[in-house]
Structure formats: C-alpha cells, structure tokens
Amino acid sequence: MTRKSPELILMSILERVADFPPVVSNIVRHSDLATLTFAALKFRVPWDLFLNDVYKDYITVAGDAMHPMTPDLAQGGCSSLEDAIVLARHIGILFALTGKIDSSALKGYAKERRGRAAILITMSYLSGWVEQGRSAWLKLPFRLG
Ligand SMILES: Cc1cc2nc3c(=O)[nH]c(=O)nc-3n(C[C@H](O)[C@H](O)[C@H](O)COP(=O)(O)OP(=O)(O)OC[C@H]3O[C@@H](n4cnc5c(N)ncnc54)[C@H](O)[C@@H]3O)c2cc1C
Structure with missing residues (x-):
C-alpha cells in the first residue's frame, strides 16, 4: 500500500462514508490528522x-x-x-x-x-x-x- 498524507486519508474516508448519516462524516472530519495512518490488514492462512x-x-x-x-x-x-x-x-x-x-x-x-x-x-x-x-x-x- 502506498503511503498517503493524512489529508488524503481523511478525504478518502469521507468519500467512503458519504452515504452514512451526517454524524459519521462529522466524526471523521474532526479526526486528529496526526493520528491518521493506513495499515494493510494482516492475515495468516489457517493451514x-x-x-x-x-x-x-x-x-x-x-x-x-x-x-x-x-x-x-x-x-x-x-x-x-x-x-x-x-x-x-x-x-x-x-x-x-x-x-x-x-x-x-x-x-x-x-x-x-x-x-x-x-x-x-x-x-x-x-x-x-x-x-x-x-x-x-x-x-x-x-x-x-
Ligand atoms: C479498528 C479496530 C477494531 C477492532 N475491533 C475489535 C473488536 O471489536 N473485537 C475484537 O475482539 N477485536 C477487535 N480488534 C482486534 C484487536 O484490537 C486485536 O486483535 C488485539 O488488539 C490483538 O491483541 P495483541 O495483544 O495480540 O496485539 P496488540 O494489541 O497489537 O498489542 C501488541 C503490543 O505490542 C507492542 N509492540 C509491538 N512491537 C513491539 C516491540 N518491538 N517491543 C515492544 N512492544 C512492541 C505494540 O505497541 C502493542 O502495544 C480491532 C482492531 C482494530 C484495529
């Protein structure tokens, strides 16, 4: 996954929650930019x-x-x-x-x-x-x- 600036992460999350009730996008909009990072999900194959x-x-x-x-x-x-x-x-x-x-x-x-x-x-x-x-x-x- 490419590194993204916190502003880009915020914009991309806002796009994804666009259909949610406004309270959700409000919470996202007020996120502390210093805490925003994208991290790939880790997964261990069961076998x-x-x-x-x-x-x-x-x-x-x-x-x-x-x-x-x-x-x-x-x-x-x-x-x-x-x-x-x-x-x-x-x-x-x-x-x-x-x-x-x-x-x-x-x-x-x-x-x-x-x-x-x-x-x-x-x-x-x-x-x-x-x-x-x-x-x-x-x-x-x-x-x-
Ligand atoms: C957004 C989100 C929502 C989640 N919701 C749920 C949920 O509803 N229910 C649920 O059951 N699970 C949930 N999980 C999963 C859950 O948080 C993790 O599975 C759980 O925290 C794993 O616990 P852990 O002790 O194995 O690892 P962690 O909680 O990751 O603890 C590992 C610790 O080791 C420290 N550490 C790492 N490297 C070193 C090092 N070299 N030296 C010293 N310390 C180090 C880290 O800083 C961290 O404190 C969620 C996870 C996320 C991200």
Missing part, C-alpha cells in the same frame, strides 16, 4: 498454523502475532484474551503438578489453540467475503450466526 511452529523451546506467540485475522467477526481481541487464559492454565497446571515449567506447557497450549484460531480466521475471512457484495442468500447464515 499455516498447522504447518509451521507456534512455539519453540520456551518461546511462543499469542494474539495477533499468532493468528492475525480479517476484522469481520471482531474476534481478534477476544481470541487474544482466550490465548492468555489457555496459556496461563497450561503453565499453572504443569507447575502445580510438577513444581516446574517446561515446553510441554507450550505444546499443550499450541495444541488447544491451533484449531480454534484456524476456525476463527476462516470464518472471519468467509464472513468478509460474503458481506462484500454477495447475494442475500449467502449472507443469511452469517447474519443468523
């Missing part, structure tokens, strides 16, 4: 979670670093919190049982989170794909979900 490492020795990743996804289900932050809880549980149980921590806690964490993250990445992507101009019939299951 990469199974084909590549999620942890190594005593190091692992969580949140967006592990499973960047499109924003269409608003689950990036929620699933980051889930990661934290699951990771803490695996470390806590291992420590309670053995009095030490080793990479088997990270192995358990990775095993538990891979599938869930892959499903969320896939569903978010599909939801966005359907919402962007597909037929009302295709959109229906996502609305009901």
Whole structure:
C-alpha cells in the first residue's frame, strides 16, 4: 500500500462514508490528522498454523502475532484474551503438578489453540467475503450466526 498524507486519508474516508448519516462524516472530519495512518490488514492462512511452529523451546506467540485475522467477526481481541487464559492454565497446571515449567506447557497450549484460531480466521475471512457484495442468500447464515 502506498503511503498517503493524512489529508488524503481523511478525504478518502469521507468519500467512503458519504452515504452514512451526517454524524459519521462529522466524526471523521474532526479526526486528529496526526493520528491518521493506513495499515494493510494482516492475515495468516489457517493451514499455516498447522504447518509451521507456534512455539519453540520456551518461546511462543499469542494474539495477533499468532493468528492475525480479517476484522469481520471482531474476534481478534477476544481470541487474544482466550490465548492468555489457555496459556496461563497450561503453565499453572504443569507447575502445580510438577513444581516446574517446561515446553510441554507450550505444546499443550499450541495444541488447544491451533484449531480454534484456524476456525476463527476462516470464518472471519468467509464472513468478509460474503458481506462484500454477495447475494442475500449467502449472507443469511452469517447474519443468523
Ligand atoms: C479498528 C479496530 C477494531 C477492532 N475491533 C475489535 C473488536 O471489536 N473485537 C475484537 O475482539 N477485536 C477487535 N480488534 C482486534 C484487536 O484490537 C486485536 O486483535 C488485539 O488488539 C490483538 O491483541 P495483541 O495483544 O495480540 O496485539 P496488540 O494489541 O497489537 O498489542 C501488541 C503490543 O505490542 C507492542 N509492540 C509491538 N512491537 C513491539 C516491540 N518491538 N517491543 C515492544 N512492544 C512492541 C505494540 O505497541 C502493542 O502495544 C480491532 C482492531 C482494530 C484495529
């Protein structure tokens, strides 16, 4: 994506919200220019979670670093919190049982989170794909979900 000046970003957002109620464009118009940047969406293909490492020795990743996804289900932050809880549980149980921590806690964490993250990445992507101009019939299951 090319770098754009904040003024150009503001104009381009205003064009996109032109059909929204005036309160929306008013909020955009009053944005602090110093805070405006465009950033490309990050996305990890779901199968990469199974084909590549999620942890190594005593190091692992969580949140967006592990499973960047499109924003269409608003689950990036929620699933980051889930990661934290699951990771803490695996470390806590291992420590309670053995009095030490080793990479088997990270192995358990990775095993538990891979599938869930892959499903969320896939569903978010599909939801966005359907919402962007597909037929009302295709959109229906996502609305009901
Ligand atoms: C506009 C928007 C709306 C969103 N809405 C939702 C929503 O409704 N629901 C939802 O669940 N999710 C939502 N998300 C996604 C959610 O914000 C992210 O998935 C979540 O913040 C990821 O958490 P994280 O801790 O993995 O990463 P981050 O929140 O990005 O935290 C990473 C931190 O690491 C710091 N950092 C980076 N590099 C370094 C470095 N080298 N050294 C030290 N620190 C460093 C960063 O400054 C940052 O503070 C939204 C995201 C955006 C952008």
